[in-house]
Amino acid sequence: DTAVSQTPKYLVTQMGNDKSIKCEQNLGHDTMYWYKQDSKKFLKIMFSYNNKELIINETVPNRFSPKSPDKAHLNLHINSLELGDSAVYFCASSFGQGTVTQYFGPGTRLLVL
Amino acid sequence: DQQVKQNSPSLSVQEGRISILNCDYTNSMFDYFLWYKKYPAEGPTFLISISSIKDKNEDGRFTVFLNKSAKHLSLHIVPSQPGDSAVYFCAASVAGGADGLTFGKGTHLIIQP
Known part of the structure; x- marks a missing residue:
């Protein structure tokens, strides 16, 4: 009954590969996010993404792309992985945006x- | 340019005493503030929040104080318990903003028996 789940928990890969991380929330939220925790x-x-709009942090390389098949899922696709992409990636969700x-x-x- | 600052990387407190974690911010547009607790290899867990229209919010052993004029907030934990040992993140957001949360770097709280 995990509220926000991600798979996989660990991902080890070679430079240049393409990989995806999946995120699912069962809270009925309408907004989902991806965060990066660096070294x-x-x-x-x-x-940040909801039904209406995708807001992209301008510092994020376009090798990163979020894809949302439905309101409960927001997957992160990363193309041509680089050494500097090594980090912990967190998915999050909320009702609405802003002061939530x-x-x-x-x-x-x-x-x- | 850190908009949310937690200047103490770590804090050691004796069990039963009060723990006070501090956070400063520079962006005057922030009007919602949150504290998250994080254990190793887990995601941040929401602890308590405060809106800019308030100066105090209390939930059990946890109290958050907000001083808007000083752009400062603090989290008080009393009494401190061993299970409180974790990294505490201060975060802030803007009303109606879709930019997600802006986090501080975290303070590692260690509760000593």
Whole structure:
């Protein structure tokens, strides 16, 4: 009965590969997010997405693309992986945007070799 | 340019005493503030929040104080318990904003027996 789940939990891959991380929420929320926690432990927003719009942090390379098959899912596709993509990626969800509480998944630890 | 700052990377407190975690912000547009608790290899867990129209919010052992003029908030945990040992993140957002949460770097709270 996990509220926000992510798969896989760990992902080890070679540079240049393409990979996807899946996120599902069963909270009935209408907005989902992807965050990246880098080696310095900063959690930074990558994308926020609801039915109407996708907001992309301008610092995110276009090799990263979120895809939402429905309101309960927001998957993250990464093309041509680079060493610097190694990080922990967290999915989150909320009702609406702005002054709302976001609920986070357990994270996916990505290591690019 | 860190808009949310947690200047203490770690804090050690004796069990039963009060833990006070501090957070400063620079963006005057922020009007919703949250504290998250994070255990290793898990996602951030929502703890408590406060709107900018309030200066205090309490939930059991946790109280958040907001000083808008000083752009400062703090989380008080009393009494501190061993299970409170974790990394605490301060986060902020803008009303109606779709930019997600802006996080501080976190403070590692260690509760000593």
